Amino acid sequence: MRESPDEDKFRSAYEAHARALLGYALRRTATPADAADVVAETMLTAWRRLDVVPDEPETILWLYGVARNVIANGDRTHRRQRRLAEKLRSQLDDALEDPPVADPALAAQVTAAMKSLTPIEHEVLTLTATEQLSPAEIAVVLDMKQNTVRTHLHRARSKLRSALTTDASEKSTTRAKRTDDAGHERAERQSLRFHRTQGAQ
Amino acid sequence: MNDEELDRLVAQSMYSNTDVRSLDLRVGEADLMENVMNSKNLTIEGPQPVRPRPPRRRSRLFTGLVVGAAVAVGGGAAYAVVADRLSPDQAKLVEDVGATGEATCGISSETARLVASTTNDGRTIEYWTIDGADSHADFLFEKGAAFGGGGCGPMSRAVAYPQLPWANYTLRTDDGSGLGHFTFVGQAPDGTANVDIVTTNGTVNVEVTSLDGYFVALAELPVESSPPPSPPPFVDLLRIDAYAADGTLIGTGGLGG
16 A cells, blocks of 8 residues: 555654664663654654655654653653554664663763763763764754854763762772762762663663 | 774774664664655554642642642533633633632643643643742643643732742652653743753753743653652652753753742
C-alpha cells in the first residue's frame, strides 16, 4: 500500500535520526530504558506535529530541542505507560551490558568536573563535544543567540579546565573525604537524572 | 589542554555515537516506529486527578481551601465559561472555593485567567489565576477533564507573593517506585527564561514562556515513601533561582504563598 506524504516524511526522519537521538538521550538520562522512552516521546511529538517539523538539515536540531524538553519534564512514569518502546528498552538492556565508556575512571573524573558547570553550560559543551554541533546549530536547539552560545561554551571550557586541574591536584584529599552519606547519594542520583552525561548506573 | 582535546575528553566520558550506531536495535526501532505511527488510536491510562495539597510549610496559597479531586460532571451549567476554556464544572469549583472554606475570598470565575500550561504524555495541565483588589486565587486544571483544584486567599497577589521568583508545589501521586510526581507552579520576574527549583530531593529546571513569568511543570523526584497508611512523601523546596536566556542569575526566591 502506498504511504502518505506524512508517513514518508516521518519514516525518513526516523530512519535518519532515531539513532542520533538515542545517543543524545543515553547521554542525558539515568538508564537506557529512560533513553528509549525519551526517544519514543520525542518521535511521538514529531509524528503528531509533523507540520512543524523543519526540513533537513534542521530536522535533527528540532528533535534535539524536543528531546531536551521531554527530559526536562522528567515525568518518566507517564512516558513508560505509553508502552511505545518496550521492545527497544529490552534490546537496549541486552545490548548495553558493557560499561558505556572505555575508561570509567577518566569518565568519572570528567563527570565530576562537569558538575562545576551550570546546566546551560553543561548542555552547550555536551552538544559541542558529543553531538558535534556548531554554535549556530546549538543556537537553534536551545533557542538562543549564537553569541550567547559562544559565551557559554567559553565559560564551560574554562571552568572544566580549572575543575580538572583542581581535581588532579586534590585527588587524594577528595578520595579521603568521600562518604556514603545518604544525602550525597541523593545528590549524585539527581545529578545523573538532570545533568547526567556518563552512563554509570 | 586546548579546546579540541578538552572536547575529546568530554566525548570520551560518555556514550559515543559510534557505539550507539553499532548496536543491533533493528527490531526495537522498527517496533517503536510502528507504534508511534499507530498512536492515533493509542490507549493510555485515563486522566487522574490533580490533587493540590499543602506543602509541609503551610502556604497561604491554599489557606482558603484545599480542594479535592473530582468535580462532579454534568453540574454547574449555570456558571460562566471563561474565554471558552474554563469548563462549567471548573467554573463551579472556582466559585465554590471562593465562597467556602476557612476564608471567603470573593473571587469570580469570570475573571479567571489562563497563565501557563504544560503538556505531558498527551495531558495538559493548566494554571489559572484570579486576581482582585483584595483577593487572589490559583487553580490547576487538567484541560478537557473534570479534575483539578486550587485555593484562594483574602489578600491581593502582591501581598501574598511579595517577592519574585517564587514556587510552590503539589503532590500528585506516588506509584511506590520511590519516585514522587510533583506539579510545580510559580512566577518569575521579567526577563526570566528558565528557573531552577531546588528541593531537598533534586533540582527541577523549568522553562518560563508566559509573558508574566508564570510557569507550571510536572516533575519526577526521588522520594522515600512508605506504604499506606503512612503519609505521602514530601520534598522541601529550598529555593528557586531565575535565569535569563544568557544564563545570568536574575533573582532567587523561595516557597511562595
